[in-house]
Amino acid sequence: xxxxxxxxxxxxxxxxxxxxxxxxxxxxxxxxxxxxxxxxxxxxxxxxxxxxxxxxxxxxxxxxxxxxxxxxxxxxxxxxxxxxxxxxxxxxxxxxxxxxxxxxxxxxxxxxxxxxxxxxxxxxxxxxxxxxxxxxxxxxxxxxxxxxxxxxxxxxxxxxxxxxxxxxxxxxxxxxxxxxxxxxxxxxxxxxxxxxxxxxxxxxxxxxxxxxxxxxxxxxxxxxxxxxxxxxxxxxxxxxxxxxxxxxxxxxxxxxxxxxxxxxxxxxxxxxxxxxxxxxxxxxxxxxxxxxxxxxxxxxxxxxxxxxxxxxxxxxxxxxxxxxxxxxxxxxxxxxxxxxxxxxxxxxxxxxxxxxxxxxxxxxxxxx
Numbered sequence: 001x002x003x004x005x006x007x008x009x010x011x012x013x014x015x016x017x018x019x020x021x022x023x024x025x026x027x028x029x030x031x032x033x034x035x036x037x038x039x040x041x042x043x044x045x046x047x048x049x050x051x052x053x054x055x056x057x058x059x060x061x062x063x064x065x066x067x068x069x070x071x072x073x074x075x076x077x078x079x080x081x082x083x084x085x086x087x088x089x090x091x092x093x094x095x096x097x098x099x100x101x102x103x104x105x106x107x108x109x110x111x112x113x114x115x116x117x118x119x120x121x122x123x124x125x126x127x128x129x130x131x132x133x134x135x136x137x138x139x140x141x142x143x144x145x146x147x148x149x150x151x152x153x154x155x156x157x158x159x160x161x162x163x164x165x166x167x168x169x170x171x172x173x174x175x176x177x178x179x180x181x182x183x184x185x186x187x188x189x190x191x192x193x194x195x196x197x198x199x200x201x202x203x204x205x206x207x208x209x210x211x212x213x214x215x216x217x218x219x220x221x222x223x224x225x226x227x228x229x230x231x232x233x234x235x236x237x238x239x240x241x242x243x244x245x246x247x248x249x250x251x252x253x254x255x256x257x258x259x260x261x262x263x264x265x266x267x268x269x270x271x272x273x274x275x276x277x278x279x280x281x282x283x284x285x286x287x288x289x290x291x292x293x294x295x296x297x298x299x300x301x302x303x304x305x306x307x308x309x310x311x312x313x314x315x316x317x318x319x320x321x322x323x324x325x326x327x328x329x330x331x332x333x334x335x336x337x338x339x340x341x342x343x344x345x346x347x348x349x350x351x352x353x354x355x356x357x358x359x360x361x362x363x364x365x366x367x368x
Contacts, residue, residue, distance in 0.1 A: 003036075011106070029338065081121070154175070242268075245265070
């Protein structure tokens with residue numbers, strides 16, 4: 001039986017989303033194949049190996065008070081495939097075979113955690129350092145989309161270091177017509193995203209976005225609807241059924257809509273033209289491969305009223321919680337949660353085994 005270390009939480013605004021994802025994976029992972037260890041990172045950055053139940057992890061609070069908790073960490077020492085735990089009797093090294101990172105946003109989805117795992121040589125689920133870092137930064141992701149020939153909403157990129165006052169940024173975004181969307185460059189789950197319909201709202205939206213990041217984007221609004229495409233796999237990635245997402249008139253698909261009011265409507269499979277569906281899947285796979293993603297990702301688009309497709313963003317660790325769009329898109333295709341999570345873990349181990357074999361073969365040739 002393989003031992004999988006699931007890492008969740010994180011010292012960032014997406015902490016509770018991560019806890020929900022972890023809880024759902026724990027409930028649905030195949031325990032006949034995998035022994036699951038859970039390592040939580042608290043909001044103040046403490047690393048804790050916990051034996052808390054999935055429902056305790058799901059609420060984001062109960063697990064932090066569990067009497068099963070012990071300080072823990074991963075070492076960058078290569079080949080030391082274990083989690084180090086500080087117990088009442090001393091330091092203990094628990095062997096692990098694979099890591100399943102489920103931290104959304106800073107410290108988990110941006111390449112930081114992946115870098116530690118690359119140093120240690122521990123197989124892990126999902127994209128590598130470069131793909132994770134590039135996909136996390138919305139400005140950089142736009143460059144990859146442009147290289148793929150994709151349409152993009154018009155956008156102003158604003159950096160806090162370039163001006164002293166918020167008002168000084170108005171001229172940089174003056175070429176955009178209201179309404180516009182303002183978003184931090186490196187946040188997920190629509191954290192810090194606002195819609196502005198006039199100058200006063202734009203100033204407030206920029207203040208909000210700058211409170212989360214030193215770099216923000218001001219984007220034109222696309223009059224249409226949002227499409228989400230789930231991608232799975234490495235060498236021959238595939239897509240799930242497409243999701244068409246709509247929100248009530250006048251609402252924004254922000255953090256509150258996604259995780260509190262749940263007022264958005266998710267149509268899976270999307271009732272759209274077959275030609276448009278094929279084009280969306282093609283573009284999703286194109287940027288997934290251009291960024292050299294692996295494991296899984298969710299690619300988001302806008303489609304305007306004339307059927308023109310615009311790239312929005314790519315998430316390398318999409319939510320896997322109880323209301324997960326990503327999971328639902330593959331379930332609609334007949335790939336259920338337990339099988340999906342098993343495939344992600346096995347693909348990660350196969351990928352690492354392949355890299356190790358290539359490195360050994362290269363070393364043998366050079367030494368020979």
